[in-house]
Amino acid sequence: MARLREKQLNGVIPSEKSSTLQTDTRDLEDRRTDPARWRLLDDRGRQTWHYLQSEQELESWPQSSADRYFLGLPTGLPPLPKPEMPLDSARNAAAYFSELQLPPGNWACEYGGPLFLLPGLVITWYVTETPIPEHISIEIRRYLFARQHPVDGGWGLHIEGESSVFGTAMNYVVLRLLGASQEDNRLVKARGMLHKLGGAVNGPHWAKFWLTVLGCMESEAVNPVPPELWLLPDWVPIAPWRWWIHMRQVYLPMSYIVSKGFRHPLTPLTRQLRDEIYTQPYSSINFASHRNSISSADNYHPKSMFLNTVNQLLVNVWNPYLRTRYIRRRAEDWAWELIKREDENTDFANLGPVNGPMNLLACYIHDGPDSISVQRHRERMHDFLWVKDEGMLMNGTNGVQTWDTAFLIQAVLEAGLAEDPRWRPMLVKALEFLDDQQIREDCREQDVCYRQRRKGAWAFSTREQGYTVSDCTSEALKSVILLQRLPGFPKLVSEERIKDGIDTLLTMQNASGGFASYEPIRGSKYMEYLNAAEVFGRIMIEYDYPECTTAVVTALSLFSRVYDTSYRKAEIEQTISKAVSWILKDQRKDGSWYGSWGICFTYAGMFALESLASVGRKYSNDDRVILACKFFLDRQMADGGWGESYKSCTDGVYTQHEKSQVVQTCWVIIALLEAQYPEREPIERAVRMVMGRQQEDGSWEQEAIEGVFNKSCMISYPNYKFIFPIKALGMFAKRFGNPRLQ
Numbered sequence: 001m002a003r004l005r006e007k008q009l010n011g012v013i014p015s016e017k018s019s020t021l022q023t024d025t026r027d028l029e030d031r032r033t034d035p036a037r038w039r040l041l042d043d044r045g046r047q048t049w050h051y052l053q054s055e056q057e058l059e060s061w062p063q064s065s066a067d068r069y070f071l072g073l074p075t076g077l078p079p080l081p082k083p084e085m086p087l088d089s090a091r092n093a094a095a096y097f098s099e100l101q102l103p104p105g106n107w108a109c110e111y112g113g114p115l116f117l118l119p120g121l122v123i124t125w126y127v128t129e130t131p132i133p134e135h136i137s138i139e140i141r142r143y144l145f146a147r148q149h150p151v152d153g154g155w156g157l158h159i160e161g162e163s164s165v166f167g168t169a170m171n172y173v174v175l176r177l178l179g180a181s182q183e184d185n186r187l188v189k190a191r192g193m194l195h196k197l198g199g200a201v202n203g204p205h206w207a208k209f210w211l212t213v214l215g216c217m218e219s220e221a222v223n224p225v226p227p228e229l230w231l232l233p234d235w236v237p238i239a240p241w242r243w244w245i246h247m248r249q250v251y252l253p254m255s256y257i258v259s260k261g262f263r264h265p266l267t268p269l270t271r272q273l274r275d276e277i278y279t280q281p282y283s284s285i286n287f288a289s290h291r292n293s294i295s296s297a298d299n300y301h302p303k304s305m306f307l308n309t310v311n312q313l314l315v316n317v318w319n320p321y322l323r324t325r326y327i328r329r330r331a332e333d334w335a336w337e338l339i340k341r342e343d344e345n346t347d348f349a350n351l352g353p354v355n356g357p358m359n360l361l362a363c364y365i366h367d368g369p370d371s372i373s374v375q376r377h378r379e380r381m382h383d384f385l386w387v388k389d390e391g392m393l394m395n396g397t398n399g400v401q402t403w404d405t406a407f408l409i410q411a412v413l414e415a416g417l418a419e420d421p422r423w424r425p426m427l428v429k430a431l432e433f434l435d436d437q438q439i440r441e442d443c444r445e446q447d448v449c450y451r452q453r454r455k456g457a458w459a460f461s462t463r464e465q466g467y468t469v470s471d472c473t474s475e476a477l478k479s480v481i482l483l484q485r486l487p488g489f490p491k492l493v494s495e496e497r498i499k500d501g502i503d504t505l506l507t508m509q510n511a512s513g514g515f516a517s518y519e520p521i522r523g524s525k526y527m528e529y530l531n532a533a534e535v536f537g538r539i540m541i542e543y544d545y546p547e548c549t550t551a552v553v554t555a556l557s558l559f560s561r562v563y564d565t566s567y568r569k570a571e572i573e574q575t576i577s578k579a580v581s582w583i584l585k586d587q588r589k590d591g592s593w594y595g596s597w598g599i600c601f602t603y604a605g606m607f608a609l610e611s612l613a614s615v616g617r618k619y620s621n622d623d624r625v626i627l628a629c630k631f632f633l634d635r636q637m638a639d640g641g642w643g644e645s646y647k648s649c650t651d652g653v654y655t656q657h658e659k660s661q662v663v664q665t666c667w668v669i670i671a672l673l674e675a676q677y678p679e680r681e682p683i684e685r686a687v688r689m690v691m692g693r694q695q696e697d698g699s700w701e702q703e704a705i706e707g708v709f710n711k712s713c714m715i716s717y718p719n720y721k722f723i724f725p726i727k728a729l730g731m732f733a734k735r736f737g738n739p740r741l742q
Helices: 002-009 055-060 065-070 086-098 117-127 134-146 165-177 185-196 205-214 227-231 245-260 268-276 305-322 325-346 355-367 372-384 401-414 421-437 470-485 495-505 525-530 546-563 569-586 601-614 623-633 647-651 662-674 681-693 720-736
Strands: 038-043 046-051 385-388 391-394 642-644 656-661 707-709 713-715
Touching: 038 065, 046 372, 046 385, 065 385, 086 421, 086 681, 086 720, 117 134, 117 165, 117 205, 117 355, 117 372, 117 391, 134 165, 134 385, 134 391, 165 185, 165 205, 165 268, 205 245, 227 245, 227 325, 245 325, 245 355, 305 525, 325 355, 325 372, 355 372, 372 385, 401 421, 401 470, 401 720, 421 470, 470 495, 470 546, 495 546, 546 569, 546 601, 569 601, 601 623, 601 642, 601 662, 623 662, 642 662, 656 662, 662 681, 662 720, 681 720
Parallel strands: none
Antiparallel strands: 038 046, 385 391, 642 656, 707 713
């Protein structure tokens, strides 16, 4: 079995036929794989899906309840007694969710939503001639067709977004590369939408980059991505080490690939694509004139006049006259060194699913198709893939393992369930997972590769991925401290290691008092004038976030209050004081906070009120808390719940969803309870709504998307519909005595 799984990770299974991308032109409309053959393997948090071939394999590796749940199959879990009181509802939810816990102790889920991730992977597979097993090809096609806009036939930036050139052009290309026919009615419709938007020449920078790599666009259409930026001294205000980590890790391999001039040779299929994705013959297009062409549907953050001027100088002066061979080689060599460092520091897992395929292509260019680095990257691409009832998608990272596990522990603790022996095995396994996933060492020569301290930290997903995140570290620390304080729970994470985590958090505060995500802010907000991505906002540098700041405040408060009252006492007190001052400063006049990682004002308000409560600021003694509660209560819907549209994130103004949402309602319940809002009635109405939507087996149905990044792209957190109801219902019961409500 282990040998089978290793071969499946490599993307080639001897007992099956692999599709070669170019040759499959059959009618694929109704094809799907057998869902009973899919299995999720979780190896210390590394999650990969496998498709079993033989009856012997099926017998030796039975499908779990979690597998069936993820695939949309009947789980076989029994109906539970109808809950009459909030704690009954919380227990039913915990009973269901405990069945989804994986052997290492974590929880898994799809982390989908963005529709620009699969194209980078599939194009990289194509140009590196990586075989794609047929079961993967089939399921990616199924997913993209399932997520095609039902009216106009296009695709957007994310699954709830409006059709755009980025989404439509790139996913059209993916379907064609995976064997879908241009005559398929769905692709005819998609092509019509793409042409209506002006064709692929109106795509954003990243789309033009990938189409050029594929050989379906001329390089003159791509604005410059000079690797020479990596040669700038660190003191230069625009030096890449000052950029947000995702931006610099994407533009690093992109600059290397562009500088190397990589372009896949034309094939019969890519020749056809040239005829399909434009509104005029390919040979008649002046690609240089389209460097700045972009559809209004894609142009969320228009390029600044300053950036356009810089690009003109690079194209017309730097590249033809000043860029010597010596400078180019030196820049490429240093960029390559930094790419290698990223692969080394993450064991080829890479930061995310955008730079991962790009690093694979860079290794293919530098080391060759049969190199170890290319082989390792090919294996690691499977870490990003996820199978569900709609097909196969690409996750926004290699998972949410640490994040969701930490939150689940806190939810069960808040609900008062942790001392019940029934939940002890689940919680011990979760604690074991957090123990295993703490990062124990810094990167080798971390200053050389511009990495933040990470010893004692937790990443968003896994220890292997290895990137410090302020709120992930904080939430994991809180979970460990709280659980290890309870009688009967093992003390797995030592005092020294807990203090390592505190030490790392204390390195991450910004001058403003707030906290960012991966690193302290390194550059000026004016760097956004160089934002070339076009489809995202606030992407060039780190920013202060109320969610991250709150997480650090509550972790430091908990540590100094219940764990060690003397360790770095003055520094912790000063850090908390400055952070709380920033949270108050960030509050808007209407009492709200803008959220950057969840939708949106609802999400941020929950965190902000939690942090204020941790330092004693409550409804009874603080006008700012009163104002925040009023903001929420003014927006309560008729059924007692709250529902916020993703448009709040893109537009910066609270926008009500057409229907209340269980997850967002729970966020508000938690916020009001943290604030100690005195009136029971509005909170009880919300609790009744949440309980009323619970299913017989203890679960809740999936509703609207929950998360966001960079203001414009939404992303799914489907485990939130278990975690936050458990917490909210438990907190309500603790406050109001667990009354009979149903």
